[in-house]
Amino acid sequence: MIEPFRIDIPQADLDDLADRLARTRWPNEVTDAGSDYGFPLARLKELADYWSSGFDWRKHEARLNELPHFSTEIDNQTIHFVHVRSARPDAFALILTHGWPGSFLEFLDVIEPLSRDFHLVIPSIPGYGFSGPTHERGWDVDRIAKAWAELMRRLGYERYGAQGGDFGSGISMALGAVAPDRVAGVHVNYLPTRPDPEAGLDLSDEDEARLDKIRHLMANRPPYQALQALTPQTIGYALTDSPIGQLAWIAERFAQWTDPRSQITDEQLLTGISLYWLTATAASSARLHHDAPRRAQTCPVPLGVAVFAHDITQSVRPLAERLYDVRHWSEFERGGHFAAMEVPELLAEDVRRFFVGLDEVHPHAPHARAVAG
16 A cells, blocks of 8 residues: 655654754864864864754755655565656656665755656665664665565556666666566666676776776775674664764765765755654664675666766776666766765756667657556
8 A cells, every 4th residue: 555655753853853962972183183084073063053053854844745755565664755747647757766875865856857757756765764764684675676666566657767876776777687577777877897807808098097996995995884784783873872973974975975066055964864863764774785785786678877977986888888788878077976966957867868768768658657656
């Protein structure tokens, strides 16, 4: 059963957040630390002060409730999603999937341009936000993809596309493998391409530089990733009990992974962090790092790739083409890991171009229908 969903955070939870922020116990910081030791104290205090005295959750809650939210239960797990139908009843359908430390909020600025041509289904990953927390083992990328296939079936979409970045990339490609007869194509804005000494490819200097960056990351696993992959429950205690800990944990990722020119506001940042805090999903969202496969994700359907210059890594096309049916490849000088938030106009247009370019997909033709939600 699919039911309407409304965001309504208890006032007691907001009061508790305010109380905890007021009683923050701050560490010291060495002189001229910058970012050498972690997220800078002055910047964190600035964000914390605004979160405590200037940020209005109720304002954002009211704005978010203007969207059509729904929930359903799949595989014994609550699944929250936003379902925006295009004004064109015969529009093609897309399912958009976020990653960590993101949420469905990432896609707010692409809803309007994409919904001109597509029906949009924007779920929260199990363990994240209003789909969380999870209560059992095994919610990995493949299991999430199977849940997405069931969600789209319940909504009545017989043929559709998938898009995602970060974990959303792996989930979208896994969906193509789980339901290749239903997924017309997959568009991703994050596609790790591991070095392959056996490939025998003659790569450009730029591609070799990209591989050097990937090798460095593989040899120097980021601390957040190691903790969440190895002991997500342990780090979850700290993040679920301390709003300042949750704030620093996510704010650092945005500081490091975005294009310095991007205009992600403190309001956007704090809305996303508030979502993690108010749903107490720090530990359950971190478990995806533990459960996600350490292998290249298969994807038998056509693939579109958008590469953003300031992402964590940049894909190497010759390596990607050895594994996937790449039909579309775009390179952008602007944008980073959170492309839907940083450069929504660029991402939306690239998604539209890829899916419209597929022979079977025409936004004005009757290839999709919606019967529920």
